[in-house]
Amino acid sequence: MKLVVGIIKPFKLDDVKAAVQDFGVQGLTITEVQGFGRQRGHTEVYRGAEYTIDFVPKVKLEILVDDGDALAVAERIMDAARTGKIGDGKVWVVPVDAVYRIRTGEAGTDAL
Amino acid sequence: MKLVVGIIKPFKLDDVKAAVQDFGVQGLTITEVQGFGRQRGHTEVYRGAEYTIDFVPKVKLEILVDDGDALAVAERIMDAARTGKIGDGKVWVVPVDAVYRIRTGEAGTDAL
Amino acid sequence: MKLVVGIIKPFKLDDVKAAVQDFGVQGLTITEVQGFGRQRGHTEVYRGAEYTIDFVPKVKLEILVDDGDALAVAERIMDAARTGKIGDGKVWVVPVDAVYRIRTGEAGTDAL
Amino acid sequence: MLFDFENLNAGDTAWLLASAALVMFMTPGLALFYGGMVRTKNVLAMLMQNFFALGLVSVLWGLIGYSLAFGGDGPLIGNFDFVGLKDVATMYPPDPAGVEWFGLFTFPPVVFAAYQMMFAVITPALITGAIADRMRFSAWVWFLGLWAVIVYTPVAHWVFSPSGWLFERGALDFAGGTVVHINAGIAALAAVLVLGRRRGWPERPMPPHSLPLTLLGTGILWFGWFGFNAGSAGAANGVAGQAFMNTHMAAAAAMLGWLVVERIKSGHATTLGAASGAVAGLVAITPCAGFVGGIAPLIIGAVAGVVCFLAIQLKTRLGYDDSLDVVGVHLVGGLVGSLLLAFFADPAINAAVAEPGIFITDGGTALLVDQLVAVGATLVFSFVLTFVIVKALDVLLPGGVRVPEEDEETGLDLTQHSEVGYSFAER
Amino acid sequence: MLFDFENLNAGDTAWLLASAALVMFMTPGLALFYGGMVRTKNVLAMLMQNFFALGLVSVLWGLIGYSLAFGGDGPLIGNFDFVGLKDVATMYPPDPAGVEWFGLFTFPPVVFAAYQMMFAVITPALITGAIADRMRFSAWVWFLGLWAVIVYTPVAHWVFSPSGWLFERGALDFAGGTVVHINAGIAALAAVLVLGRRRGWPERPMPPHSLPLTLLGTGILWFGWFGFNAGSAGAANGVAGQAFMNTHMAAAAAMLGWLVVERIKSGHATTLGAASGAVAGLVAITPCAGFVGGIAPLIIGAVAGVVCFLAIQLKTRLGYDDSLDVVGVHLVGGLVGSLLLAFFADPAINAAVAEPGIFITDGGTALLVDQLVAVGATLVFSFVLTFVIVKALDVLLPGGVRVPEEDEETGLDLTQHSEVGYSFAER
Amino acid sequence: MLFDFENLNAGDTAWLLASAALVMFMTPGLALFYGGMVRTKNVLAMLMQNFFALGLVSVLWGLIGYSLAFGGDGPLIGNFDFVGLKDVATMYPPDPAGVEWFGLFTFPPVVFAAYQMMFAVITPALITGAIADRMRFSAWVWFLGLWAVIVYTPVAHWVFSPSGWLFERGALDFAGGTVVHINAGIAALAAVLVLGRRRGWPERPMPPHSLPLTLLGTGILWFGWFGFNAGSAGAANGVAGQAFMNTHMAAAAAMLGWLVVERIKSGHATTLGAASGAVAGLVAITPCAGFVGGIAPLIIGAVAGVVCFLAIQLKTRLGYDDSLDVVGVHLVGGLVGSLLLAFFADPAINAAVAEPGIFITDGGTALLVDQLVAVGATLVFSFVLTFVIVKALDVLLPGGVRVPEEDEETGLDLTQHSEVGYSFAER
Numbered sequence A, B, C: 001m002k003l004v005v006g007i008i009k010p011f012k013l014d015d016v017k018a019a020v021q022d023f024g025v026q027g028l029t030i031t032e033v034q035g036f037g038r039q040r041g042h043t044e045v046y047r048g049a050e051y052t053i054d055f056v057p058k059v060k061l062e063i064l065v066d067d068g069d070a071l072a073v074a075e076r077i078m079d080a081a082r083t084g085k086i087g088d089g090k091v092w093v094v095p096v097d098a099v100y101r102i103r104t105g106e107a108g109t110d111a112l
Numbered sequence D, E, F: 001m002l003f004d005f006e007n008l009n010a011g012d013t014a015w016l017l018a019s020a021a022l023v024m025f026m027t028p029g030l031a032l033f034y035g036g037m038v039r040t041k042n043v044l045a046m047l048m049q050n051f052f053a054l055g056l057v058s059v060l061w062g063l064i065g066y067s068l069a070f071g072g073d074g075p076l077i078g079n080f081d082f083v084g085l086k087d088v089a090t091m092y093p094p095d096p097a098g099v100e101w102f103g104l105f106t107f108p109p110v111v112f113a114a115y116q117m118m119f120a121v122i123t124p125a126l127i128t129g130a131i132a133d134r135m136r137f138s139a140w141v142w143f144l145g146l147w148a149v150i151v152y153t154p155v156a157h158w159v160f161s162p163s164g165w166l167f168e169r170g171a172l173d174f175a176g177g178t179v180v181h182i183n184a185g186i187a188a189l190a191a192v193l194v195l196g197r198r199r200g201w202p203e204r205p206m207p208p209h210s211l212p213l214t215l216l217g218t219g220i221l222w223f224g225w226f227g228f229n230a231g232s233a234g235a236a237n238g239v240a241g242q243a244f245m246n247t248h249m250a251a252a253a254a255m256l257g258w259l260v261v262e263r264i265k266s267g268h269a270t271t272l273g274a275a276s277g278a279v280a281g282l283v284a285i286t287p288c289a290g291f292v293g294g295i296a297p298l299i300i301g302a303v304a305g306v307v308c309f310l311a312i313q314l315k316t317r318l319g320y321d322d323s324l325d326v327v328g329v330h331l332v333g334g335l336v337g338s339l340l341l342a343f344f345a346d347p348a349i350n351a352a353v354a355e356p357g358i359f360i361t362d363g364g365t366a367l368l369v370d371q372l373v374a375v376g377a378t379l380v381f382s383f384v385l386t387f388v389i390v391k392a393l394d395v396l397l398p399g400g401v402r403v404p405e406e407d408e409e410t411g412l413d414l415t416q417h418s419e420v421g422y423s424f425a426e427r
């Protein structure tokens, strides 16, 4: 099993979800995160004092998939999340030893 | 070392924490996340406009454990988090190359 | 590729970011998390009713690095995040199968 | 009784109009006060129960409530003379034989009807704090309407109408210690006894989701209470001024009283404690506001602050889940004020005090007896009727008065109103 | 016309001062009402557009607006007599020949100028709800200033000045149904037609980011509206009392009306619905407040609640993006009130009603005709001028009136004001 | 001096009651204004310091403060005649020989005592903005009580009592430019000099955690300020009307002034800037409110907006950590107003202006001298005493006045009050 992780722009979430659902993914988990990278942050000004904020709001997706699907899911994410502008984010794949569904105790592919 | 990750229903957090603590786990990290899966989300209505929200609030647990404890901890989580209803969540196990405690620089099992 | 993960005290974030940037890290992702561990939580009192809150606010960092940099980055994080008091947090390293940059589709080291 | 517009005093009218607006503002204030204390998933339901009172009770008041509370001159309840606000533009209810009351009023009758309406709205709204987090919205709609008509209007008549039996008896209630606070407080107890505890209470922590909201609500309540109490003088005069001062003094002293005992018992003076103490003082001074003077409000407030804090600790021991302490603050605070009034009521402050309080020159226990009767009558009447109403609704309404377990877990906002309080995350 | 300070009535003055303060408070209330409904990334921009109206429009009012709205006795617009608040401490505008209007006022002229100022501020502020989330702040600054002077002051003169042609004609508008609500509502429509839709509307959900903020705003609006409507009596008298009662009744009835139809159509009674309904009722009763009595406000409110809910559903069908339903609530609510007034206006309630409403004894359609003229004139004038102003600004301002796409995506708070609404996370 | 209730004017009384309520509401408003600007972990501590002032200072006022500020006819301080609010129901303080001041009042003495109380509460509350985020709550309790009695009551006596030496001298302060704003502003400076900087200031960003809260607070402050300034006329008359208008004009002009200079210097007009500018204008107009007319308030406001913005930039350069700019806004704004008054004070607006301002017909510098004396005396007295009080507390209190480093890092809410502001996450 693999865990495909994606960091994307928040407003792309619906498109990405649709894309992986379309591929057959039945579940996923998202987290509000903040990214730092080539994309610049922004400046805030409060009563004349300037603060530089380096972090940009991003959404992180985590999707458990069968080994064979990892690349395809990663590609789906990338295609759907791409705007071509800096800050589109990353996708990475992590090996997973085991997966279980809590409700049933099923393991492996059945647990997805 | 292994990282045991669990996605659970938020109101089960206390039970799950007690269960793994009981097993001997001395630390863990949680994150507020949103899950999409078989469990349906909900509908919100604002001035007659309906929005379907597919995501359900979940809590993600991350617990670093010795290799040998991974399965047992995963089981503890599952037992404590189970309600038997759709949406109970997942548990997965990821291999970990190294673990350090920041305060002391200890590594491996000592760092847990 | 490796994913270096760190759990740190929130107010150390700027120092840690500076330290890894200084090492050459060009991007990272952070998440607001809550930690449970040896560091005690706190007590809240509402109209005489006491609640014990075991969780402490922490920040989680995730940094994708080349295999060879993992240890060095972990050390940078540890050095910058250390206060010497209980609750400084953990660092761990997870193997990564593949990394992609969404914008360009680049993979591996080029995607960092 | 036709109002003689020659008697209209624009200053008194201005103060009554302002006071009516202030009392109206208290219900949103109360909504926020309570809304901040519940968990995120129930904030809207709490706000809604209160705002809905502004809608439903006001309409019922216009249709029938004002007439039932103030029409005619019977001792127990009004009549139908003012149904649909008929004649309210020009007519006051009749004064009972030998008493001049409405006859002394210097502002238009419609202002009186509007001012009293705001009391009718906030009284049942107070109950929402007790039943928080578990009542079906449709059950609340029924309960609210029935309670406002069946329970509130008679008690208001007894105490606030010059024809009412408690008024005639000599019981004093300047601005609603019995009518509003004891009435709502005991009803809250009856309601939660039928409704049962929130799932998980008291084991599971249920911390306030936004104390700033609660503090904002406290500020609005305190502000509005000047209209509640000083407006009840029915004029912009010395009694109004005294009621204003006393209101503030009691709130302040009760805040200190609460914080001192809280600090001693649990180690910290809390923000929620400051807010709760102030409200307890405002409740306790309500029946006394225009009848006492000097440092009496400081004593009444301080006692209320301490006693209400201690009273709140009882609920866990006695096992009734009064979510946000309506019993501990409004019932107990109302009792403290209504009874201490019998010690401090002072004819030198207000000539309407016929039976001076026990601690006052020439004072005696006559007033105490009247107060005990008024308090007792309100307690029994309100408890019994409220209990019956909630029980009846639980039987008659499909689904009963309580939300299903799963809905309680999910929260009332989503399940009752299809909304969520906050959507901070951007997409 | 020199004010004779012998005529000063302190009670009336007190009520007008309090009312002016209440109306001022409505603009922050409106800011919060709208602010809670937008997405997190635009909350400050919304608050700012409203607060800025308190700054800019007030200054313009002092410099020129009051004079243009009330100076002189022409039928179409004022003059420059009161520029820079000259003579406002002692002088009222002249009454037109044969009419006694300002001559009857019992409070100082400066109070009148201040009270009217608050109306001038909130009227353009209402438009912010329609154009939410996409206008450049600098464009708003220009639009606001121009609109307040060019569109608001003439309409205010027509309707509120005794010399105005609609006032003279006999059209009634107690507190601003045409001047404020129809005027702002139709301007909102014109503005969004030029401005275009928000990116992603209507496909992408744009849920309110904080309904508690919206409910708080509703409470403040409701509270302030007593100053708006009952203050428009110009005295603390029976008409003020009636306007007060009617205001509350209509808001309450409209809340119920909205919730009933909402419950039927979409299955739930929502908190936002309760708030929206109340505001719709307040809008609708505004032109009628001191002219109707009995259960008329309940009917007007209930109709407004139902009609405005239905009107809001139109925007998706017609395809204009009136973000927070200024058209559906203020334009439609204003129309409902201004036209129903022709049915319920009652000389028994207010002697100023020269042409009784259709449902009233001795009533007829004369008033309806006047109302239609007033409504029609306002609709045409405001729509055309607003459209022209926004179009012109779009051409003349470098960058036009709308923010670039990317800034809209990022949000106005950061791009227009370099700020974020909330920073809850601690470092 | 016995109040002759025959002289009671209900209109004036109504306005004073309403004003007292409005001023009371300012303290919760201030709490929110400041509360929104601090970091999440300190929001409750900020709210608490302010709400606690409503508790402690009010009680002290009733016990002793009113008597010290207004009792007797000495030039420097009052006496003990009104301790425990004795005789306040019927008695005013004596007028000094040859002056008729209290003798002209047309509202009950208890209303005067209550109205003045609200000023005594908010003045020390202003200081909380400077000392934010680092003072122990128990130290605040001591400081607050001592300051309210030792520093506030004498200055109030000097300026507001007809027997006070500055009042007699001819210094003008309509509603508290010296007594409230300069007094609190310079005390804030003294306090932070003793207290030291927040950990991490100025390197670490400490952005406001909720600007909507701050904007809400601004709205409440603005609204309440009408009571503060127009209520200080002591009647519902032309002066009150002028004070009302001037208050609003100055706030509006100051908002524009601040935003223009902010836009020029830092590229954006910010929401916090709009709020801060409005408050700066309200501060500056406070001493002038009922003494100036025409466009004077616009000038005073605009100058205050610009000068206060520039003044705030100084703190980083000078190195004192006035967390939320009490010095920059209240001290500097108060100075701007108190001194500009010497240029614009106009007997045509208010007969109480004995020495017309420099820009006014027949004006001269006499008033400027008096103003400089009043300002200077307040600056020295308040600075020295405040410095001594904080220093003394730091030595005498176990633990000193400042929280331990670790508690500052954790936040005051948890460490001082065992509470957290928000618990949005559900379990």
Ligand SMILES: Nc1ncnc2c1ncn2[C@@H]1O[C@H](COP(=O)(O)OP(=O)(O)O)[C@@H](O)[C@H]1O
Binding pocket: A007, A034, A035, A036, A037, A038, A039, A040, A056, A058, A085, A086, A087, A088, A089, A090, C026, C027, C028, C029, C030, C062, C063, C064, C065, C101, C102, C103, C112
């Ligand atoms: N080395 C990294 N490790 C973890 N996350 C990263 C890393 N580099 C970038 N990111 C994440 O990806 C996001 C986008 O990266 P950025 O460099 O801004 O643009 P791009 O993806 O177009 O190269 C960042 O905001 C951050 O969340």
Ligand SMILES: Nc1ncnc2c1ncn2[C@@H]1O[C@H](COP(=O)(O)OP(=O)(O)O)[C@@H](O)[C@H]1O
Binding pocket: A026, A027, A028, A029, A030, A062, A063, A064, A065, A101, A102, A103, A112, B007, B034, B035, B036, B037, B038, B039, B040, B056, B058, B085, B086, B087, B088, B089, B090
């Ligand atoms: N493939 C997946 N990858 C990551 N998380 C998943 C995946 N499938 C489900 N989840 C998480 O588990 C939660 C529960 O899944 P769901 O399908 O609703 O019910 P169940 O666990 O009972 O099968 C989801 O809300 C989501 O957070």
Ligand SMILES: Nc1ncnc2c1ncn2[C@@H]1O[C@H](COP(=O)(O)OP(=O)(O)O)[C@@H](O)[C@H]1O
Binding pocket: B026, B027, B028, B029, B030, B062, B063, B064, B065, B101, B102, B103, B112, C007, C034, C035, C036, C037, C038, C039, C040, C056, C058, C085, C086, C087, C088, C089, C090
């Ligand atoms: N076994 C674990 N798995 C995951 N996270 C852990 C684990 N133990 C500790 N942590 C995280 O590290 C943080 C610090 O741990 P703690 O035991 O309090 O102090 P220290 O790191 O100094 O030993 C915790 O708050 C938690 O977020």
